[in-house]
Structures are given as C-alpha cells and as structure tokens.
C-alpha cells in the first residue's frame with residue numbers, strides 16, 4: 001500500500017484558495033469542483049485529488065499548511081480512503097470539474 | 108500544427124480514451140488559459156515517469172500551461188530527466204542527440220518560417236543544465252550569437268540527475284554528489300551573463316515556487332522569440348533525489364534557494380520591450396508619466 005493525498009472538503013471549502021492545485025508537480029491531479037461543500041453551506045467549492053495520478057510526494061500538504069495556512073490535506077494509505085476521485089469518474093465543465101466519488105481500491 | 112490536429116477524426120470519437128476526449132473538449136487549445144484556472148481544464152501534460160515531488164516536473168507543467176499557443180508549438184529536448192515528461196504531452200516533441208537540441212531547434216525554427224511564413228510557430232527548447240551548459244554548450248552559444256528565434260529553457264537542477272549524480276558546470280562550487288565525492292572544484296557557470304553577451308533579447312531566472320511568475324516569463328520569452336531574437340530562461344528545478352531533499356520540503360528548498368542565490372531577474376532589450384508593447388499590448392514597459400507637481404509632498 002502507499003500514501004496518497006486526501007483533502008478534507010469542509011476545511012478546504014472554507015478557504016478555497018486553489019494553491020495546492022498550482023503547486024502539485026503532477027498534471028491533472030489536484031482538481032477543483034465548484035460544487036463540493038455546497039450542501040454544507042460553503043459557497044466557493046473545494047479541491048480534490050484524482051488519486052490514481054497522485055505520486056504521494058506530500059508537497060500539497062506543505063503548501064496547504066504553510067502557504068494557505070489551512071491544514072486541509074493529509075496523506076492517507078490508499079486502502080484507508082473511504083471514497084476517492086479517479087480520473088475515469090471526473091467530468092470537465094466550463095469552469096470546474098465534477099467527480100463521482102468511488103472506493104479507490106477495487107477487489 | 109494547428110487546431111486541426113487536436114480534433115477527432117470522424118467516426119473515431121467513441122473509440123478514443125477518456126484522456127484524449129477530455130483534451131480535445133476541455134484542453135487549452137485555441138483558448139486563453141492561465142495558471143489561475145488550473146484544476147478546472149484538462150492539461151496537455153499526461154502521466155510520466157519523473158520522480159515523485161520533482162520540482163522540474165512542476166516547472167514543466169507550468170511551462171506548458173504558459174505557452175501562448177500550445178497548438179502551434181513544438182518542444183525540443185535531449186537526454187536528461189525533463190524529456191521523460193516533456194515527451195508525454197499533446198505538444199509535438201523533437202528529441203535531439205544529447206547536446207544537439209539548440210542546433211535542431213535552429214533548423215526547425217528556420218524551416219517552420221519557410222513553410223508557414225509569418226504565421227507564428229513557436230519552438231521551445233527545454234533541456235537540463237548538463238545538456239545546456241556542458242554537452243550542448245557550443246550549439247547553445249552559437250544559436251544565441253546567430254540570434255536564432257526560439258526559446259531556450261535550462262532546467263537547472265545543478266546536477267546530472269538522470270545518470271545518478273555527476274557534477275555539471277552549473278553545480279555550485281564545493282557541492283558533494285554521489286559521483287563527485289570530493290566536491291566540485293569550480294564555480295557555477297554564469298550562463299545568464301553569457302546569454303546577455305551573446306545578444307539574447309530576453310533573459311530571466313526563475314524558481315517554480317511562484318507559478319504566476321513562471322507563466323509570465325515563459326509567455327514573454329516565447330512571444331519575443333517569434334520576431335526579435337533568442338530568449339533564455341534559467342529555472343532552478345531541484346533534484347530531490349540527488350540532493351536528498353524530502354519531497355514535502357521541495358518548495359521550502361525552492362524558497363530558500365531563491366532568497367539565497369536564485370533571485371528572480373529579468374533582462375529585456377529595448378527592441379523586445381517595444382515589440383511586446385506594440386504587438387501584444389503589454390503595459391509594463393510604457394514610460395510612466397511624470398508625477399504632477401501637486402502630488403509631490405511639500406516638505407517645507
């Protein structure tokens with residue numbers, strides 16, 4: 001098993017700064033959804049991770065902790081993630097993306 | 108090389124992989140994309156085998172977002188880590204022999220001008236510090252002295268990363284590496300000064316911990332190379348493997364190195380300033396109007 005980044009929607013949505021997205025070395029990995037967190041009353045959406053592209057470097061954790069000062073990202077063993085976004089389940093919209101969250105470890 | 112190469116051939120759409128469909132429908136082609144929109148459009152860079160947390164990877168990612176016309180751009184690379192990612196993008200990539208990249212790019216940019224006339228086709232070289240300052244040095248300098256119109260980007264990780272840690276001309280004096288166990292005996296080469304002496308129209312140093320700045324220097328360098336002359340960007344892109352930087356400290360290292368010895372610098376010739384202003388509407392080089400007398404605080 002290996003570690004991947006996991007973003008807490010409620011903590012992120014309170015800030016929604018998009019910094020982690022700009023600093024993740026991997027392309028198309030930290031995505032942004034305008035919808036996440038809306039059900040909890042947050043207006044500006046949240047970042048989330050396409051875990052099948054994440055290489056587990058934890059740079060996003062440093063960025064969220066030290067630059068955004070928001071502590072929304074933790075590294076978690078991939079089989080411990082309850083639900084995660086996979087590239088196949090992400091659709092692109094005009095200004096944001098939407099992911100159907102699934103259990104990342106199949107079988 | 109046009110918007111046509113990122114369309115589906117009729118009848119094939121449903122057979123294309125999701126990544127390809129996303130790229131055609133939600134990629135940056137034919138649109139104005141900026142780093143502030145990252146995470147909401149499909150980037151041209153795909154999965155690749157560069158190490159986890161590599162700052163060079165982040166820089167390449169940002170550079171590809173910054174290309175003003177990705178559909179009309181060709182990248183040129185050479186042996187070294189960067190090509191492992193640069194080649195995995197929806198932008199045509201030419202791989203020269205180690206050190207040949209600026210010679211290849213000279214011919215390519217001239218050929219494209221013959222073929223397409225005034226229609227801009229951008230050639231961007233991205234190569235390591237070894238490829239640029241050691242093995243490709245002669246071709247790099249000659250392309251600059253000849254004012255070849257393309258952009259050269261040095262991915263400066265201050266080591267031969269791809270072959271396990273030999274020193275390069277860009278390694279700092281005293282640095283001890285796996286394959287340089289006694290420490291480097293000579294100073295880091297001043298390629299920025301050489302680029303200016305050789306007549307580059309635009310020369311900048313950057314560190315990837317400021318994505319907007321990376322975007323801005325790449326755009327300027329590519330646009331200036333369309334008409335004015337050679338442009339050079341030297342980017343600090345640490346090798347976390349050979350310099351043993353924990354991956355979650357790569358951005359902290361970038362910040363420290365920027366403050367210590369890799370400060371942002373930008374040189375732009377007067378001709379290039381005028382060109383960016385007149386052709387692309389840049390405002391930053393306009394003469395600031397003299398402050399009206401009334402605005403000067405009266406110290407009496």
Ligand SMILES: Cc1ncc(C[n+]2csc(CCOP(=O)(O)OP(=O)(O)O)c2C)c(N)n1
Pocket residue numbers: 186187188189204205234235236237238239262264266267268269270275
């Ligand atoms: C003519 C030739 N000599 C040697 C090599 C072996 N080689 C491959 S990559 C490399 C070093 C790359 O270092 P650098 O250009 O600094 O790029 P980095 O891997 O650090 O990004 C060498 C020596 C080669 N491919 N071709």
Ligand code: SF4
Pocket residue numbers: 007011012013015016017018019020021046047063064068070071072073
């Ligand atoms: S850096 Fe933190 S707060 Fe900002 S978007 Fe990323 S997870 Fe959310």
Ligand code: SF4
Pocket residue numbers: 004005023024025026029030049053054055056057058059060061160
């Ligand atoms: S751990 Fe690294 S690869 Fe994974 S999302 Fe964070 S920055 Fe990106």
Ligand code: SF4
Pocket residue numbers: 157158161162163164188264268269345346347348349
């Ligand atoms: S060896 Fe160094 S420069 Fe090459 S991909 Fe790995 S971390 Fe990056």
